[in-house]
Amino acid sequence: MRGSDLSKLNCFSYSDDSYPMSASLPPGWKGARVRGGFPPGGASDDGHRPPAANDWPLFFLSYAHSPQDDQSGTDPDVWIGELYNDLCGHVRQLADLPKGAQPGFMDRELRQGHEWPDRLAKALATCRVFVPLYSKRYFKSEQCGKEWFAFNMRRLNHKAKSARPVETIIPALWIPLHDGMLPEAATSVQYNSADFNKLYTEHGFYGIMKVKRWRDVYEEVAFLLAKQIVAAAEVAPSFPAALVPYESLPSAFGGDGATGLGDKPLGITVVAPSKGEVPEGRDDTYYGNDFRAWNPYRGDSIRPLAAHATDVAKGLSYTPEVGDLFRNEARLIGREPPSGPEVLLVDPWAAMLTECGEVLQQLDSMDTPWVQVVVVWNQKDAQMRTERRRLRAALEDVLPRKLREGRATHVFAVRGVPSLEEFGLVLPPVIAEAGRHYLRFLSSRPPQEPQGPQKPEEAGE
DSSP, X not given: OOHHHHHTSXXXXXXXXXXXXXXXXXXXXXXBOOBXXXXXXXXXXXXXXXXXXXGSOSEEEEOOOOOOOTTTOOOTTHHHHHHHHHHHHHHHHHTTOOTTOOOEEOGGGOSSSTTXXXXXXXXXXXXXXXXXXXXXTGGGOHHHHHHHHHHHHHHHHHHHHOSSXXXXXXXXXXXXXXXXXXXXXXXXXXXXXXXXXXXXXXXXXXXXXXXXXXXXXXXXXXXXXXXXXXXXXXXXXXXXXXXXXXXXXXXXXXXXXXXXXXXXXXXXXXXXXXXXXXXXXOOGGGOOSSGXXXXXXBTTBSSXXXXXXXXXXXXXXXXXXXXXXXXXXXXXXXXXXXXXXXXEEEOGGGGGSXXXXXXXXXXXXXOOTTEEEEEBOOTTOHHHHHTHXXXXXXXXXXXXXXXXXXXXXXXXXXXXXXXXXXXXXXXXXXXXXXXXXXXXXXXXXXXXXXXXXXXXXXXXX
């Protein structure tokens, strides 16, 4: 695992200590408020009115800014600007957009000024299709990683809520990439170039735009890409997502363009009973045969939380390994040194089970800050509200140290994450916190002496 991959992930800090546990995320994402979406026809909770539907771009072109050449004074991204304009022209015609509607969004003109982060956040929350322009520089860009993360969370939340998930990330090639250069976050997005000209696959948009005799190829590929964008937009969710401050977004690529599968391992432990193990009186419809079936946000989500958390972690370019408390017991409280950061997803009802509580108490007694806790607390679950005091007491009894430490770093993670959307916002900084502590653990270990060749008598010869 490369240290910089984890250390450069943004960490969100929560400073508000107010109750109730089921409240919306407080001021704390770098001092800004997470706005809970755009209510139809009304204002958001910070007094800002939502943008009109005609202001919602159909697609968002995400690209890596080229460094400015101070000597020439020319725009280094002029060719990307031309591609964007051509795509907008095609999309406007193919989608039959009404007068005044935006075909697309590109942040080319927003490099300066304090308003550009808000405009980026609004575009990412309202666009229907995300078009990343692949290049070597793209997956090294923290800005591109933030944009990817924001839209990918919309995609994952829709996947969790809908029985018919749709693919709304449509990659385009600026500079072709070799096999194995994509980070984990991008591997779940299908890229199919079979319908495109072979010259585009070999040289990307940059090549077919710069070579004059390939101009016809460029026109063809730009038109076909626009068709893909419009086709994806037609089946994409038409409602906007929650508006999250741009500065607080983590990079999906680890901040420095981490590539390669398996170089950012992450352990995810689900602490939840099966249907046959729930405490007496607990509604067992949230549970299944094992930890993989636990769906605490049932009603809002059709996917088990383990599968959703796995996708969120992969969206941050981690390679997660998921198991239950007893399967991972030796890894969590054993004598062997940790092999990576760990996150526990805790159902408060599990804390009331004797065997589970004993393992959690043993873990809590150990100094393992690379093991972080997320308490899952569905605000729509009536039993969670009526049994709140008893559940909170059970958690405090088995995890007093972890909860105390969590209040100092990510308070809403240990108070209880009230909804699926907020789970996707809380989990990334908790993963990053676990990663930082894991790196500190590695740096504090004395280097191991290299073992030289054994003498024949030492080898038993």
